[in-house]
Amino acid sequence: MSEQARPRIGVMGGTFDPIHHGHLVAASEAAALLDLDEVVFVPTGKPSFKQDAQVSPAEDRYLMTVIATASNPRFTVSRADIDRPGLTYTVDTLRDLQHARPDADLYFITGADAIEQILTWKDAGDLWTMAHFVAVTRPGHPLTVDGLPSHGVTTLEVPALAISSTDCRRRAAAGQPVWYLVPDGVVQYIAKYGLYRGLDE
Ligand SMILES: Nc1ncnc2c1ncn2[C@@H]1O[C@H](COP(=O)(O)OP(=O)(O)OP(=O)(O)O)[C@@H](O)[C@H]1O
Ligand SMILES: O=C(O)c1ccc[n+]([C@@H]2O[C@H](COP(=O)([O-])O)[C@@H](O)[C@H]2O)c1
DSSP: OOOOOOOOEEEEEEOOOTOHHHHHHHHHHHHHHOOSEEEEEEEOOOEEEGGGGGOOOHHHHHHHHHHHHHOTTEEEEOOOHHHHHSEHHHHHHHHHHHHEEEEEOOOEEEEEHHTTTTTGSTTHHHHHHHOOOEEEEBBTBBBOOOOGGGGGGGOOOOOOOOOHHHHHHHHTOOOOOOOOOHOOOHHHHHHHHHHTTTTOO
C-alpha cells in the first residue's frame, strides 16, 4: 500500500491591521511555488514587537482577514493567536497548529523585514524544528541577514507590492482612498466601523 503524502500547510502570521494585497500576493505565490495545499492566516493576538503601537481590536483584524481570504478555497483563518492569552509568539502559534494538524508539514511565510529579526524571536532555536521558513521579498527590504540555517529557510521573490498596513491606516485616517490596496470588502469594513479614524501616527 502506498504511503499518503503529508499535507503541506502554509502559515501566514501577521498583525493584519489591515490585511492588504501584499499579504495576499505573498501567500498566493508561496502556495503556488511550494505546492502548498492550504495557507492558514493567523492574525496576532497581542503582537510582542508592537506593544507601544495602537493596534486595532483583535476581532476587527480577524474579521477583515476572513473577508479578505473568503474567495480563495485554499486560504483559511485561524483564531489560535487571538484566543491565546498573553503576548503572541510564533513558537506558540506553531505549537498550536502542530497540535491541530499533526499530520501536516508547516511552512511559516513571512516578509524579509520579519525574517531579519527572527533570531531575536522567542525560542528562536526551536523554530526551525517546528516549521520550514519562507522569506518573501518586500520592496525596500532586501534580504541580507546572516546566521539563518540554510536548510530551514527558503527565499521567494514575489511581485513587488509596495503596500504596507501603516500606509493603509494613514490613508484611512486622512480620508484618502485605500481602494485596490486592500480587498473591496476590507475597504467597506474599515468605512463601516470607522477604523483608523482619529489615528495619530
Ligand atoms: N507588501 C508586502 N510584501 C511582502 N510581504 C509583506 C508585505 N507587507 C507585509 N508583508 C509581510 O506580512 C507579514 C505580516 O505583516 P504585517 O501584518 O505586520 O503587515 P505590515 O504591512 O508590515 O504592517 P505595518 O505597516 O503595520 O508594520 C510580515 O511577515 C510582513 O513582512
Ligand atoms: O515569536 C516572536 O518572538 C515574534 C516576534 C515578532 C513577530 N513575530 C511574528 O511574525 C509575524 C509578523 O509579525 P508583525 O508584527 O510584523 O505583524 C507574526 O506572526 C508575529 O507573531 C513573532
